[in-house]
Amino acid sequence: MKTIYAVLALSIASAAFSQKMLEKVEPAFWWKGMKNPELQILVYGKGVANNEVTLSDGIQIKNLQKVENPNYLFITVNTNEINVPKFTINIKNGKKNIGSYSYELKQRNSGSADRSSFTSKDVMYLIMPDRFANGDEKNDSRPDLTEKADRNLPNGRHGGDLRGIINNLDYIQKLGATAVWLTPVNEDNEKVYSYHGYAQTDLYKIDGRYGTNEDYRTLSRELNKRHMMLVMDYVTNHWGVSHWMIKDLPTKDWIHWFNDGENGFKRSNYKITSQFDTNASEIDKKYALDGWFDTTMPDINQKNPLVLKYLTQNAIWWIEYAELGGFRVDTYPYNDKEAMAKWAKAITEEYPKFNIVGETWLSTAGHISAWQKNSKTGEAAGYNSNLPSVMDFILFGEMPKAFHEKESWNGGMNRIYDSFTSDFLYPDVNNLLVFFENHDTERWNEIFNADPKAYKLGLTLISTTRGIPQIYYGSEIGMRGDKKKGGDTDIRRDFPGGWKSDKQNAFNLSAQTPQQKDFFQYTQKLLNWRKGKEVIHSGKTKNFAPQDGVFTYFRYNEKESVMVMINNNDKDQTVDLKHFAESLNGFTKGKDIIADKEFTFQNTIAIPAKTSFIIELEK
Template sequence: MKTIYAALALSIASAAFSQKTLERVEPAFWWKGMKNPELQILVYGKGIANNEVTLSDGIQIKDIQKVENPNYLFITVNTNEINVPKFTINVKKEKKNLGSYTYELKQRNSGSAERESYTSKDVMYLIMPDRFANGDEKNDSRPELTEKADRSLPNGRHGGDLKGIINNIDYIQKLGATAVWLTPVNEDNEKVYSYHGYAQTDLYKIDSRYGTNEEYRTLSQELNKRNMKLVMDYVTNHWGISHWMMKDLPTKDWIHWFNEGEKGFKRSNYKITSQFDTNASGIDKKYALDGWFDTTMPDINQKNPLVLKYLTQNAIWWIEYAELGGFRVDTYPYNDKEAMAKWAKAITDEYPKFNIVGETWLSTAGHISAWQKNSKTGEAAGYNSNLPSVMDFVLFSEMPKAFNEKESWNTGINRIYDSFTSDFLYPDVNNLLVFFENHDTERWNEIFKADPKAYKLGLTLISTVRGIPQIYYGSEIGMRGDKQKGGDADIRRDFPGGWKSDPQNAFNTSSQTAEQKEFFQFTQKLLNWRKGKEVIHTGKTKNFVPQNGVFTYFRYNDKESVMVMINNNEKDQTLDLKYFAESIKDFKKGKDVISGKELLFQNTITIPAKTSLILELEK
């Protein structure tokens, strides 16, 4: 039986309508005082377009758009012209009232338009909610949702939820992270593999196995109280095949179809470099952008103005409702780039400080930088994305190679140095997301067999270079996972202690093993030191070509200077300090950030094998 989403999910007591004639209204409510006063309301019900729709209180409808499916209407109003907090949408036929809905225009929270978003001051902590902590066992399985919890299944639902994250905010804060990125938590009502959340079936509703819309907002508010931020993983490229609209499409071109294959399905060729290939064939570009990610993930057509408006309003709705601190957008280059430029601009026009990072999984800085706002490489291709931030996949791909191979002219730590030589391509290098793993990649601690030295090298690097560092849940206690052998489920293991039956609770630092403590304490020390270091957040960088497997760079501004040395060699290395004279200047010593010890500068400096050194320079 279909349900009244707005009434059930958001408890709008004033909503009252016939389930047959008026089944859904999206968005369920809106706000007064938006910079863009135009609001498009989707109303859905059997044959609704064949009826008369009016608004109460003399409110004028600016536009009613009918589509090929008579079960949909798209009503546009100007909220600046509405002077009542609530009005009624009425559906009539021959003066008979067939259904009604009381629509609310709420008052915006003070300062919401200028809400702070994540920046290079932050460290982002990535969580897969189903695998982090189970705070409410009663919602593990839900009668209205298909897949039930079964922790014995690697790819099944395990029961992690929003309450589990709320219960462990103190742990995340103590670690030193200041922004929390959750993989999607909107409803994903697919039959299997629903735990990852990327095949969403309702864009206005939190999956009830995670909790409620209200709990999601509570999580955000609890983070905000601690000067932390909640980052939503937003998906514009595809929805789940079980999405309620997929069962009754508003228009055929709401999604992309092909003439071949079952129901017009064609898998993407994933060659998103074709977006900027001036010589690309039309068919290859079409397969890259319009092909589906999978049979269960229909590819959304953002070129359709109604689709684009729906996605834009939904994004703004979540920002305003949940007091969000930013977006991460999945599979960004797979979308129509002109439409997405409008999407990003509409959001940042409404929220000028709001940060959006796109998943730009490409292999060269030229391709990645083209997706950042005001990029010269994008401009050369006749395009401006309006997207504030991109992910540094070049650094990500070079790091495991660099720390896992012998040194030569173009291998080892030289890979890291070379990756930074392309920074001139980015219009805003401080707004790059830097990372060495995430929920789709091999775990760093698996690659390096849980060697704390390798972890410390990697974390030192991403925490002290330009950009916004992102770490993945569990790495801070040495968690492993073999994607090659165990698939995605193995790199998304349950956090130990997130379930009552777990034999050990790693959230409790006193219960951590000696091995876990070594990872955790280094992470905690480094990230909490980073919090107050403007020189790391926005300072300039001076790189020195690696010597004997040691990469040295300085972060500096007018007030302070930090020297970072990363020894990737299997042996201790001694370097002549005169080589760094232009950056050391008249500094006489340095304070080791991790140990707290002072190091007097003499003629040389020795750094042990496979270690890093972070020195705050002092006179």
């Protein structure tokens, strides 16, 4: 931390370290044919702004912006006016050419602008790459990156990488997932605790311990061949303290820092509800949005137009280069909301089908829904986020309580029912990410003591309700992790079989234990059934208030109807079917897709304890 504080204390105009002319050019290349032809090129080198800049082939510079730090230049060109595949950026001192860079404008892939993205047809599989599988032991540690691999350190680098994921795509595909969300894999060159990737130090470079940019694109293409897709975890709110731009800030206001804080630092108060609170104090809003998420994560100032342009172009660059199928954006409400509305709009205008889900960790549906595009709650606050999708943290929060509790007026399965009563707040309820755990939360199988019945109930719910189901690696084989006792590292355990030295390989279905098979086979059957069910992807929902701990709802459209029953009781229950007459009208039988059991509807239906039915209705 001393490095950044020293830089902040000095004049921005002084260089933090010696460097060659044109040490960096970002983005390193671009594409012709973008809907927005404007391209801003960052040029970095010691004292570069003190020299003359010219472009070859008669290309005109539309804007040349200098900033406080003479080590930076921002060159804007119109790519529609450039008719050569490559041109040269020249840095001249008088008549002497002291630096040059050959800039390439590539041709876009056919259909790039109409790239498909994740929707409610998909199931998202979340992986923490360092803990999943080690496919290339040679990149576990690298001389150019500080932290070395040591699997004995709970919070250290363990060696999982992109090649390990590529090697196990058959497993993920057989499971039934169709989209793969990786926690950040861009370079995170912090001294310790770098495996999580959220303190990025280079936004245009994959961390060498995971592989290369080419490996990342290969993973995406291998997924696309399987009619699957790669979702990038994008971080706009903060960078790592060791980021090269943080070490030598372009402008003082590139990041947020506090004159009255210790060395300029103050931690966020995390009161992100202040974004829409009409009664919030200005100091609370400032600490929420400008405070740092952690000591090693400087808070980025998206209000700075240069910062916003940098983040926007970087996001578009990765979509185009890696052929991505979506973004999940970290800590979304901690960003400046007006700037992020511009960011999301720029991306979705370039790629109209591209989906972006924001991590909106808030405690009310009103607050969460305000972050979804065209939300009435957002509109009431004079805001439209342009963000297509948000995460359903309400359902997430209620699920473990509901499945633990005995039934009561507002407890047990009534919690689930009540959470769905806020669906009217969301402009696109099918574009919610639904989940019961992720890399930041307690493992579901820890909460329920690895009880497969509890897992099956939870998975049934998120897989058959509205929205996009997301599951966390390893839960499909019963993996546990105690966040309360073991911290984040315990909920991010290594997947068994991801390393050559592992005693057991759970990627090999025939080598799974009986318990692992029980978890996996249920997940596999449910998710693969879900793939072809338009009624689940976009059908309507009718919920019936729980009765005696049994929650029943119907997913239906003009062609078909599915009846879902979840019995959370410790005892078998007999349910009166007359109560569901409005949804069963015309249907006389059905088949449970999990047990392959057929039902002929009489007056009642018996459902065993801690069991769910997913019944395709027939006339």
